[in-house]
Amino acid sequence: MQVTMTVNGSEVTEDVEPRMLLVHFLRDQLGLTGTHWGCDTSNCGTCVVLVDGEPVKSCTMLAAMAAGHEVRTVEGLERDGELDPVQQGFMECHGLQCGFCTPGMMMTARALLDSTPHPDEQAIREAISGQICRCTGYTTIVRSVQWAAAHEEGAAREPEPERGTGPTAAQPEASSQPRVTEHVGGAS
Structure with missing residues (x-):
């Protein structure tokens, strides 16, 4: 199946197996190996990425579930040569x-x-x-x-989508899609 999502501000379209986990999609298909793969059981949190600005354990989310969403990995923190x-x-x-x-x-x-x-x-x-x-x-x-x-600069540090549309950290838009994963932290 084919999935399209925005990863670190760039739209990507790739063929994936329906059962492929997001962590494997990011690491193996996109070469974004900064996202680590630890336990496969959602216990360790090494695989956390942001999906629409929310921390998600990518070892328990299918790549297909991220279709149409904005995914941000650790590689997407640095901007124009400047560390976050x-x-x-x-x-x-x-x-x-x-x-x-x-x-x-x-x-x-x-x-x-x-x-x-x-x-x-x-x-x-x-x-x-x-x-x-x-x-x-x-x-x-x-x-x-x-x-x-x-030491925050005060400005939102979310990457801008290529098309110049979509929510930013300063003005989140309401999502019409249901939440598909749990928050990473202790309380939701």
């Missing part, structure tokens, strides 16, 4: 650690900061509660998100 404040924060505050959970953590942090520009520590911890860090813990990750919040 979330990426910069992870560098500045040593949130990278081994790096395996980092892409999913960054995407969840980006979604949090887009919806809550100045989250407190508890809000950050709740937002990343659906993800597992197997290294030393979450202290430097929380610090990294706090750094990013303090």
Whole structure:
């Protein structure tokens, strides 16, 4: 079957098997290997991407379910050679650690900061509660998100679709399509 979606601001159309997971579509067909594949059970959160601005575990979403939606991966954070404040924060505050959970953590942090520009520590911890860090813990990750919040430029960091249409982080449009996945964080 053929699917069309917007990935990191560019429209893509590809043939996929109906059972192909979004994580495999992104990694194997589009070559976006920044999205990591960890557990296949929706437990670890390393595969988190944003679908229409919401964090989604791509190991439990079919590529076909993303048809017609906007998907943003960790590769889509950097803009015109400039790191997103979330990426910069992870560098500045040593949130990278081994790096395996980092892409999913960054995407969840980006979604949090887009919806809550100045989250407190508890809000950050709740937002990343659906993800597992197997290294030393979450202290430097929380610090990294706090750094990013303090250094946001104030402008929405969503990539603009090629056609110049679609929702932005500053003015979300209501979606007529039903929600197909759960939020990553602890509370919905």
